[in-house]
Amino acid sequence: MHSPLPTLQQIPASIAAVADYEPFARERMSEQAWAYMAGGAADELTLRDNCAAFRRLRLRSRALQELSGGHTRLELFGQRFEQPILLAPVAYQKLVHPDGELATVLAASAVRAGMVVSTQASVALEEIARSAQTPLWFQLYVQPDREFTRELVQRAEAAGYQALVVTVDAPVNGLRNREQRAGFALPAGVEAVNLRGMRTLPPVTNRIGDGVLLGGPLLDAAPTWRDLAWLRALTRLPVLVKGVMHPEDARRAVAEGIDGIIVSNHGGRTLDTQPATIEVLEEIARAVEGRVPLLLDGGIRRGTDVFKALALGARAVLVGRPYIFGLAAAGAPGVCHVVQLLRAELEVAMALTGCRTLADIGPTRVSR
Amino acid sequence: MHSPLPTLQQIPASIAAVADYEPFARERMSEQAWAYMAGGAADELTLRDNCAAFRRLRLRSRALQELSGGHTRLELFGQRFEQPILLAPVAYQKLVHPDGELATVLAASAVRAGMVVSTQASVALEEIARSAQTPLWFQLYVQPDREFTRELVQRAEAAGYQALVVTVDAPVNGLRNREQRAGFALPAGVEAVNLRGMRTLPPVTNRIGDGVLLGGPLLDAAPTWRDLAWLRALTRLPVLVKGVMHPEDARRAVAEGIDGIIVSNHGGRTLDTQPATIEVLEEIARAVEGRVPLLLDGGIRRGTDVFKALALGARAVLVGRPYIFGLAAAGAPGVCHVVQLLRAELEVAMALTGCRTLADIGPTRVSR
Amino acid sequence: MHSPLPTLQQIPASIAAVADYEPFARERMSEQAWAYMAGGAADELTLRDNCAAFRRLRLRSRALQELSGGHTRLELFGQRFEQPILLAPVAYQKLVHPDGELATVLAASAVRAGMVVSTQASVALEEIARSAQTPLWFQLYVQPDREFTRELVQRAEAAGYQALVVTVDAPVNGLRNREQRAGFALPAGVEAVNLRGMRTLPPVTNRIGDGVLLGGPLLDAAPTWRDLAWLRALTRLPVLVKGVMHPEDARRAVAEGIDGIIVSNHGGRTLDTQPATIEVLEEIARAVEGRVPLLLDGGIRRGTDVFKALALGARAVLVGRPYIFGLAAAGAPGVCHVVQLLRAELEVAMALTGCRTLADIGPTRVSR
């Protein structure tokens, strides 16, 4: 595939941390794409607090521990990962790079990082799967058209995806003011190709004084716990729910036979002034009592953030914007580099806190 | 009516939230009018904290709840409202738009929002009432001339106002330094027309070393609980007190037979360094124990703020500056848009926290 | 007396609060005088926190209280004051205005405010006393020359000063870096005239590696509780200690027969990172149990600050920099205006919290 978009030919030494990709990415992205990828809901307080909450946590170093033979490997649902860092589902990656999700899956394979492919990927899920040499999971938005939803799940299974990640925190889009102000719309050539042919809801007539959402067709068709049970029965894959921020929802998910939970506030893109994900992880971990693995996304910008999430109860984390900015700035090598930077920082944090393996990372390593 | 003041002909896409009206309003208002409407008492700490306190509260989302058939309707004093958002009493609206309160009541009627008309409206209360197709309440300052005060109440009743809102937190004007520095004075053509013909106090001779207020005629004539009892007996309308910030005052109001309480610090315009209204709502709700409905104003800039106020004990909120800035920028359509924006944000917040109706919005949806 | 220094001929409307005098004062003062008057010790954290701590306190308004016949009068040591605001001792006032302390005492007399005259006044204490028509107190630094100290006390008594304020928090000067950087030195014509003829300590030879202060003659001569007992026995005037920040020191002062305590950190000019004065007032009030009156200085910039200090245990406050800046900007009228502004703000705060007299101002009016 031919790439009209400039990428960094060589990664400059000035990129020493994943945040350093941001200005390069901004320069290479349209204002609209930047607003879509970098923005969040409303005043973006949750977007910022996801990061700030990690910075507020303190790490407790330990001296002179035995460190030989250490590693960062883990196993989830019988799948092996080299590091506890997965690529989060992000829609429409062709917005930032002409190869879109194909560049990302190439990078994920190179660094052996798990990747979660979005329902709204701009490349067909089967095509992504054909390029993968690393575990792929499929992120599912339950569509108003349930039959189409079932077919999506079946396509993902057939293509070799190894887990189903059901997003449960977005029955409506968030009000992303930055996007609205930028006049964001998908450019020609970028679309949710996996949703082609799906029945859509009739357009809503928005009369002054009328309700906007409640009582309308979109929310009447929003997924509920019944739909989750239906999905659970529909597939042999492990099913995770993504978007849990409340211990009651976590308990219910476990009771419904769900295999894993991703603590997420959708990267601050849905409901502003939600807590940071790392702020609720512990209470959710207490509710789940280890019965299913917890993952977390939102605000991970450093290997020390990965460490903190693991210390407070996550088995692994997902990163979104960091690799998208790496992709925008430098293509697949940028994505590789982002994962490597986070992993190197995680390893240094482990060494300096005396942790040989991920299992050594516990709550005593973190304080407030 | 002819409008010499420019308004936005079409609302630009860059206005995605009510705060986006502010720069447009500022540009269209005189420096003096801006100081009057946007400013607050002294250092404006309470003015800012009213907003900041909402931002400090965290919303707890819930996943996969049943949302079909939801709505935002409520009933107060037998009156039905489409959404729990009323237009707060704001004086002298001709300062910001040539149609003043008439534009506002047109907008309120269009979006079926309740409106509280100020004693100091720049349009006769009867004329506003003739244009209304939505519930109107009348805000009353108890005047030193109690006979005139009685007549005002009777005029409001006769004109069809459906509740009386007695302001109890302003026996003296706040020291609004921003106004003073701007040299604010009412321009020609803008006056408190409803107070024409009222007896006023003799001017105070301000000698160096003398007291400014205490011991003077204004405070000697300031309203007390006795005046409230007199008002309560005077009218058949529901009576609300506006400006309660202390649980003891709320208890006393209930004991005096008052029908409703508006938790308010006068938009930060009277006594600086008071708490934010949302900070005291819960203790007032505990004192009132549901015996009368609570409303709240001060700092509402987002539908999530409306949600938070309802979660912590309010039945509805009032907004002031946001619609004034909409009025200044775009006339009646601007006011409509402001209400619609807040309502849309409220509905999204309800959907993402699993609330079908206002009754579902409770304290478990908010944390600190 | 001829005044070569320009003062504001008329106070402009843009001065609506005491802080508004600051830029005018700065413009009229030399860089060195500004550094001396506006600056504090080291990083000036305590200087700033004195003010910030007041802003952090919240006032609780009360509605519909009886306010007629109110006033701000009080009595201290048998002396009557129109308002609980005294002018704090500030050295070398000729640095900011050619009339120096004579302009200040004129203003104090006009607004009937108590004034505390500094040992380091740039006008003879007797000359100030001759111009006074308001209670004067004398601030005393205990000098290494105790005999001279005794004579100072006797001169103050003879001149009609009505109380002795002994500063106890400055056995050494603070390290006021701002002054040092500005190269502050007293200009010709400004000196501590009351100290003329006093024996001074021999100069210290400052060899590298030697101690700077401890073990030197200055600290060997520093006043102790024994000196305070000597002073207490020496005079028939009420004796206050100024500079108490610890409850143990307050208890000791009461036990030593002291008549009043001024909670003060020397305006942030001695030891940086001390607490704000308002932060320690309550614990000192608990230690003193009402046995002697407490006063407070440091950080008062608003009438609401005066109110808060009274609510938490002070009988009155002293202000320093605010009146000095009024003096620098506008001479005696500026000092008058500063007191009037603070008093007006205090009266509004009293009216809006339902306090008729100072005795009504109690701890329930303030929260954190």
Next chain:
Amino acid sequence: MHSPLPTLQQIPASIAAVADYEPFARERMSEQAWAYMAGGAADELTLRDNCAAFRRLRLRSRALQELSGGHTRLELFGQRFEQPILLAPVAYQKLVHPDGELATVLAASAVRAGMVVSTQASVALEEIARSAQTPLWFQLYVQPDREFTRELVQRAEAAGYQALVVTVDAPVNGLRNREQRAGFALPAGVEAVNLRGMRTLPPVTNRIGDGVLLGGPLLDAAPTWRDLAWLRALTRLPVLVKGVMHPEDARRAVAEGIDGIIVSNHGGRTLDTQPATIEVLEEIARAVEGRVPLLLDGGIRRGTDVFKALALGARAVLVGRPYIFGLAAAGAPGVCHVVQLLRAELEVAMALTGCRTLADIGPTRVSR
């Protein structure tokens, strides 16, 4: 020795505090050297918090205490110090001044301050020792080549160093992004001369997807508690461990027969988001129960910071960047001045809190 680097010929009056050296130093240093000396790990949160945490602590002044005959002397391991301020080990001092560590030791001798010489000094440890007229300690990094490590210890003993400071918090280098972005490398003529001839580890082949550190030769050779026991047995000098931030590590060090503990996070240069050193001092002091002396470094910029560290449990402190900036700006006189400034501030703090000697400085002098 000839000095090609300009130094301040006379210290200007504008340098009133150690922070005032910073801009002078920056101007005299290369961008790379500045990044190396001034920078810290990752986002430099710990670097900044080391300082900020001192500023958050409050000092409690005391009045009218007896101060005559005071001093700042102390004894540690039988060695006498004029003040509780030592010069921390800092590598490669020729980066900032042509005389490097020789200028520093000259200054330390002049002000009789203890100095800890780094393993990575740019001057031979024996040459430094020959210039010293003050107690020298030797800081040791345990090298993968243990035999070379043993020889280093023996060289230090032979040269007259009086204590061994074993750094235990740096089995790997921190990820110092500022350095990386500046492209830091040692310039010609600056090297770790004391490590000449040491065997080094084979270079690591860094393949994409591979671990960076864990499982590699560096961490397999990292020092452990066994190595500490070996060192303890190897030398007759008092042995301190530097880099303890956890009470468990402090307890273990005491149990291993270590003579002193330096609470340190390596100046924020290793693991970012560690707590500030002053934040953990108290819990470590409780763990150690006075069995060995505690020292502290990190964030000391004022004599009040020295005071606070002593109040919360340290016997002395070490300063790093402050004297390095003094060295860069003004050579040996700058280093002298930095120590003198800190000492003068400490003495003022002692006088104003009523402490005659270091033994009087206790926890009641500090509050939060």
